[in-house]
Amino acid sequence: MQKAIYITVRIDELLPHVQALKGAGARFVQMHAERCVDDGSYRLVYTFINVRAAQEQIARDGNYAIENLVVEGIDQCQE
Numbered sequence: 114m115q116k117a118i119y120i121t122v123r124i125d126e127l128l129p130h131v132q133a134l135k136g137a138g139a140r141f142v143q144m145h146a147e148r149c150v151d152d153g154s155y156r157l158v159y160t161f162i163n164v165r166a167a168q169e170q171i172a173r174d175g176n177y178a179i180e181n182l183v184v185e186g187i188d189q190c191q192e
Contacts, residue, residue, distance in 0.1 A: 116178040119158075124184050124191075131159070134180065139163040142179065146187075155187040 122130050131141075139161040147156045159182040170177045 117181060118178055119181045119183055121183045121185060124187065127159075127182060127184055130182050131161075134161050134163075134182075137163060138165055139180065153189065154185070155189065157184040157187055158182070159184075 120130070140163070142160040142162055144157065144159045147158070148154075149156060161180045161182070162177075163180075166177075
């Protein structure tokens with residue numbers, strides 16, 4: 114069974130989190146943006162999976178986790 118982990122980070126914390134995931138052997142899977150209808154801001158979701166850890170976990174109990182880094186409140190003009 115797949116488990117999804119969501120971690121909310123500030124935009125200035127994103128790179129260190131990505132570097133830590135890479136250092137742990139995780140691979141980038143996808144990124145998507147969701148628009149908030151209330152204020153027009155965006156929520157960015159970056160998805161990662163540690164393939165080796167997932168294979169080991171699946172062999173043990175059939176489960177594995179994907180990790181999602183979430184950045185909220187991004188303005189459409191923000192770089």
